[in-house]
Amino acid sequence: MRLRVYYEDTDCGGVVYHSNYITFCERARSEIFFQKGLSPHKENEFFVVKHLEANFIKSAVFADVLDVKTSLTRVKNASLSMTQDIYRADELIFQAVVKLAYVKNGKPSKIPADILEVFRDA
Numbered sequence: 001m002r003l004r005v006y007y008e009d010t011d012c013g014g015v016v017y018h019s020n021y022i023t024f025c026e027r028a029r030s031e032i033f034f035q036k037g038l039s040p041h042k043e044n045e046f047f048v049v050k051h052l053e054a055n056f057i058k059s060a061v062f063a064d065v066l067d068v069k070t071s072l073t074r075v076k077n078a079s080l081s082m083t084q085d086i087y088r089a090d091e092l093i094f095q096a097v098v099k100l101a102y103v104k105n106g107k108p109s110k111i112p113a114d115i116l117e118v119f120r121d122a
Contacts, residue, residue: 001028005064014062021094022054025084028068029100032122044105045112050079051099058093060086066093072119073097078108080119 009020029047033040040046060066067087074081079101086094102111 001031001068001070003027003066003068005060005062005066007062010062016060016064018056021056021060021086022052022096024066024068024086025070025096025098028070028084029098032070033118036118036121038118045109046103047100048103049098050101051097053097055095057095058088058091060088060093064088070119070122072122075111075116077110078102080111080116082119 003024005016007014009016011017030040065088069085069087071083071085072080073083079099081097081099084096084098085092102109102115
């Protein structure tokens with residue numbers, strides 16, 4: 001997913017505020033569904049972040065164009081793991097390892113096959 005850094009994404013020095021990298025990754029995960037005409041939230045079923053590791057490599061700044069690339073790395077019954085890399089041009093500037101748990105009616109639940117395919121096709 002391609003995005004531009006807006007002033008609202010930055011601190012007073014024009015550098016992307018650290019928590020916004022995680023927001024960019026969340027947007028990219030949602031966009032995977034939206035591009036297929038689907039929603040990442042279905043009534044009482046959705047993913048929640050169970051674990052996240054973040055590696056801040058270089059800073060992005062106001063007006064940069066960034067690409068968020070998402071790759072599925074592990075699938076279990078009720079969870080999946082992925083890496084999300086953020087690039088500025090060809091330069092890796094941020095990397096997240098994210099574990100998502102699938103929740104249905106407030107409890108961990110098996111990930112439906114059609115939902116899993118959405119991420120496998122990403």
